[in-house]
Amino acid sequence: MKYLIVVAHPDDEVLGVSASIWKWSHQGDEIDVAIMCTEAKARAFRPEDNELEEDMNGALKYVGVHHKFEATFPNIEMNTVPHLKLVQFIESAIRESEPDIVITHHPADTNNDHLMTSMACQEAVRLFQRRPEIKRVKELWYMEVPSCTEWAINSAMSLFRPNCYVEVGKEGVDAKIKALSMYRGVMRTYPHPRSVEYITGLAAMRGGQWGLQYAEAFEVVLRAY
Numbered sequence: 001m002k003y004l005i006v007v008a009h010p011d012d013e014v015l016g017v018s019a020s021i022w023k024w025s026h027q028g029d030e031i032d033v034a035i036m037c038t039e040a041k042a043r044a045f046r047p048e049d050n051e052l053e054e055d056m057n058g059a060l061k062y063v064g065v066h067h068k069f070e071a072t073f074p075n076i077e078m079n080t081v082p083h084l085k086l087v088q089f090i091e092s093a094i095r096e097s098e099p100d101i102v103i104t105h106h107p108a109d110t111n112n113d114h115l116m117t118s119m120a121c122q123e124a125v126r127l128f129q130r131r132p133e134i135k136r137v138k139e140l141w142y143m144e145v146p147s148c149t150e151w152a153i154n155s156a157m158s159l160f161r162p163n164c165y166v167e168v169g170k171e172g173v174d175a176k177i178k179a180l181s182m183y184r185g186v187m188r189t190y191p192h193p194r195s196v197e198y199i200t201g202l203a204a205m206r207g208g209q210w211g212l213q214y215a216e217a218f219e220v221v222l223r224a225y
Contacts, residue, residue: 003031004099005143006090006121008113009040009075010056011186014179015194016143017103018063019172019203020216022179025064033060034069034093036086036117041075047184059182063175069093078116086120091127098135106142106219108157109149118142125222140222146193146202162217165210173203173214 003024007013013021013033021031038056040046047055060068071089073081094102104121105114121140128136144150144160152159168176177196181187190197200214207215 001029001101002097002099003029004034004093004097004102005031006034006036006093006102006104006117006124008036008078008105008111008117009043010035010038010052011059011180011183012105012114012145013065014059014063014176014183015145015147016105017216017218018059018179019168019176019214020166021063021065022172022175023166023168025066030066031064032067032069032093032097032099033065034071034090034097036071036073036078036089037075037113038070039072039075043075043185051184055183059179062182063179067097069096076111076113078113081116083116083120083123086116087123090121090124094124094127094137095134099137101139101141102137103141103143103218105145106149106160108152108154108159109145110151110153111145111148114145114148136224137222138224139220142219142221144217146198150193160219162206162209162219164218164220165206165212165215166218167207167212167215168203169214172216173200176203 105118107118125137128134188194203214206217
């Protein structure tokens, strides 16, 4: 299976899906990641440019990402970028990656860049309709990003409702925590959602919802075979 994870910022891929990436990569699946705002200029406690790049590469390599696509759209200002440019970047990643499954942010996340990324991704997965030579994406999933998805403030949109659970085991949770800790200045103390306790508890709760030990939850919104 081939996966493409499309995220707004460095560390979103770890927060949302890295335990599953760890599992899939060890099963022989191939996972690529596309990051819209790799510079993350507005981030609090942001390290130097070379340090952030080093952190990102280290975390992606550790969990088993095959290839990384990078863009430098403005952080927390993606709403100022023409929608078409966002879509075209994701389309270019889809053309090169040729994924079976694309995973991105839920559109009701509180972070505006997450919303912009999700909306652009929804358009980009339809590329095969305009370009018959492009491999069709079989599935589109939304992921949950701790510290954004759980706020659930935007009730104008349907909120995150998982219908797919990937069992990752304690080993996967530990790998997720280690990968997140590779990003300097990102981890927090409990009860912050980017804490060891919260991430472990969320995986236990999501697993318990479907009779599993530890899991990451997703919402499958498109499936075509």
